[in-house]
Amino acid sequence: MMKKLDKLKKDYKDTEIPPELGDIVNASIQKAKASRKKRPALKQWTLGAAAAAALFIGSINMSPSFAQAMANVPVLGAFVNVLTVQQLTVDKETYQADISTPAIDGLADKELQAALNNKYIKENKALFEQFEQDVAEMEKSGDGHLGVMAGYEIKTDTDQLLSIARYEVNIVGSSSTIMTYDTIDKENSILITLPSLFKDKSYVDALSSYILGEMTQQMTTDENIVYFLKDESQEGFEKIRSDQDFYITADNKLVISFQKYEVAPGSMGIVTFEIPTDVLDGHLVSDTYIK
Incomplete structure (x- = not known):
């Protein structure tokens, strides 16, 4: 040693x-x-x-x-x-x-x-x-x-x-x-890498759709939570990058991570979303890493 x-x-x-x-x-x-x-x-x-x-x-x-x-x-x-x-x-x-x-x-x-x-x-x-x-x-x-x-x-x-x-x-x-x-x-x-987990680039839309739904739900239920979402009047989060920051948990769940200020005020710090595996059905190459 x-x-x-x-x-x-x-x-x-x-x-x-x-x-x-x-x-x-x-x-x-x-x-x-x-x-x-x-x-x-x-x-x-x-x-x-x-x-x-x-x-x-x-x-x-x-x-x-x-x-x-x-x-x-x-x-x-x-x-x-x-x-x-x-x-x-x-x-x-x-x-x-x-x-x-x-x-x-x-x-x-x-x-x-x-x-x-x-x-x-x-x-x-x-x-x-x-x-x-x-x-x-x-x-x-x-x-x-x-x-x-x-x-x-x-x-x-x-x-x-x-x-x-x-x-x-x-x-x-x-x-x-x-x-x-x-x-x-x-x-x-x-x-x-994130792309290596998936069959094609359709995972970007699947993950983005889920995360947008979670952001909206969190803001609806807690007035202290704010995300920068894209709309007709302002720039903001619309979809993840194909190489978005991520890690895989010990129980084989995918976690997508955003830098401080990337999608929310600095007070929220690093923002992460654990993705339910059923959201990824049909997109994963295999269940070797994500289950």
């Missing part, structure tokens, strides 16, 4: 996204990028500026709480583990960052495993670099408050499926949250 963790740490420090693996997760990376505001090009990853900002790096081999942390590593099926490969923390009076990077270990398909882990590393490096740049600009002006948090939670951990939700919270006055998901068939080492 320690040899595997040593390798993960080395991969984190030396990571370079292999071009031949790009196609495997390119769609996921593009979707995550599209959810963020456009940002300037990032400088080469360094820890120099971070050290000046009292950066604490707790790695899986160096953290004093490593033994306790490893005791809490979730075992997700026969030999598939998810662990925190790096923790980046800054704690100053007006600037805080707490960024946790997950790594998957134990998938039979090592290329898929490496591609996912490299994606997590790359995105969190970019997030921290942007934090450094934003802090530097604020310090020049002598004013500003900034907080960034990123981490993950395991939504599903059956023998068959692993669903990881990764979140990014930016706090500048008010907060914004981005949530992305990866759902993996652990038995067959397959990264499951």
Whole structure:
């Protein structure tokens, strides 16, 4: 086990996204990028500026709480583990960052495993670099408050499926949250996409119709619930994207997820809808994942 963790740490420090693996997760990376505001090009990853900002790096081999942390590593099926490969923390009076990077270990398909882990590393490096740049600009002006948090939670951990939700919270006055998901068939080492679950694109209309009905029903029964729905006078939700954010629950139900502000006011946060399986009758490729 320690040899595997040593390798993960080395991969984190030396990571370079292999071009031949790009196609495997390119769609996921593009979707995550599209959810963020456009940002300037990032400088080469360094820890120099971070050290000046009292950066604490707790790695899986160096953290004093490593033994306790490893005791809490979730075992997700026969030999598939998810662990925190790096923790980046800054704690100053007006600037805080707490960024946790997950790594998957134990998938039979090592290329898929490496591609996912490299994606997590790359995105969190970019997030921290942007934090450094934003802090530097604020310090020049002598004013500003900034907080960034990123981490993950395991939504599903059956023998068959692993669903990881990764979140990014930016706090500048008010907060914004981005949530992305990866759902993996652990038995067959397959990264499951939403289109791959269905026979054709008709699922978009089927899911959208159900979700629109749920939104309308919720607003009718609770005046505190508000959704942005498209009508003659305003833009709003009409249908899901074909690659809408989703995950699969432990009891094999499909959950569709919307980002904060995507279909509702920020006060409602991340909005999710669990889809009854009978809504998907005739659309699913099989009942392997959704039942």
